[in-house]
Amino acid sequence: MPPDEARLASAVMQPHVLAGRPPPLPHRRRPIPLAVRATLWRTRFAVAAVFLGIAAACTVQALRPADPPTTPVVVASRPLAAGTPLTSTDVRLARFPVGVVPDDAPTDLDAVLDAATAVPLTAGTPVLPGLLADDDVRGPPGTVVATVRFADPAVAGLLSPGMRVDVLAATAEGGPGGVVATRALVLPVAQRTASAQSPLGLGGSGDDSVPVLLAVSPDEAPALAGAAASALLSAVVVP
Structure with missing residues (x-):
């Protein structure tokens, strides 16, 4: 191909030559660190909110008071009618804060087994001595x-x-x-x-x-x- 025709064909394939502009720079991928910084900058508010939430949760956990000490108490495991002889299936141990447990509340299942209820009990009710009718047949306190x-x-x-x-x-x-x-x-x-x-x-x-x-x-x-x-x-x- 003659030199003039070769230059004309090259100009057709490269429009910037006809327009008198320099050729475009070759495309290069953005470096990874730069891409990461750009992404963090665009999402800076969301990232800040996440870190603030974590800090608030840690603060609340640190300032929460410790759980009060508890003690086991014998309670009814199911609704019980008055006069029911207590067996191991009728009672269970539940933990109560020490400050609300009466002094005479039983803490051992064996302490109430074979006794009979003097009044109906709902599930979860502490089995206090005043609610039981033992061999001596006693009524509630004050009776x-x-x-x-x-x-x-x-x-x-x-x-x-x-x-x-x-x-x-x-x-x-x-x-x-x-x-x-x-x-x-x-x-x-x-x-x-x-x-x-x-x-x-x-x-x-x-x-x-x-x-x-x-x-x-x-x-x-x-x-x-x-x-x-x-x-x-x-x-x-x-x-």
């Missing part, structure tokens, strides 16, 4: 236990431990009855022989020797004892 025989022997079998009853006393002549105990708590009876049970389980059909144990206030106990000797007693279940 005394009275033995009552109602005029209708079947009442002994119809009342369940944990019920609250008002005790009414009426004269044998049919006079109006008076209230001798209010909201008395029915306690579980430690032993009730088969002879005291009627075929239908109504607790003493024809046998008025089956007693009902009631937890009453000390002021009500004398009136209840006097009425038992001279009046006919009946029970009214109350909330």
Whole structure:
């Protein structure tokens, strides 16, 4: 190819030659450190927010007060009805802050096994001694236990431990009855022989020797004892 034609072909392939401009510089990749710095600069606000969040979380963790000391306490592992003999499946250990645990709260499961509940317990309730009826048959704190025989022997079998009853006393002549105990708590009876049970389980059909144990206030106990000797007693279940 003649020299003139070669130069013309080169000019067509390279437009910058026809335009009188210098040839473009060859493309070179940006160095990695420079690219990293550019990326960090563009995202500087997001990076600063992340570091501020980490610093705040560390500060809160450092300033949080230490957890208070705890101690194990025996609690009911499921809802328990009054009069339930406690077994290992009925109770468990739960940790409570030391400052809120009563001094007489049991911390060992063996301390409450084989005892019976005097009142219904919900799951998670601490099993305190005042909520149990042991062999000595005790009521809640501030009460005394009275033995009552109602005029209708079947009442002994119809009342369940944990019920609250008002005790009414009426004269044998049919006079109006008076209230001798209010909201008395029915306690579980430690032993009730088969002879005291009627075929239908109504607790003493024809046998008025089956007693009902009631937890009453000390002021009500004398009136209840006097009425038992001279009046006919009946029970009214109350909330």
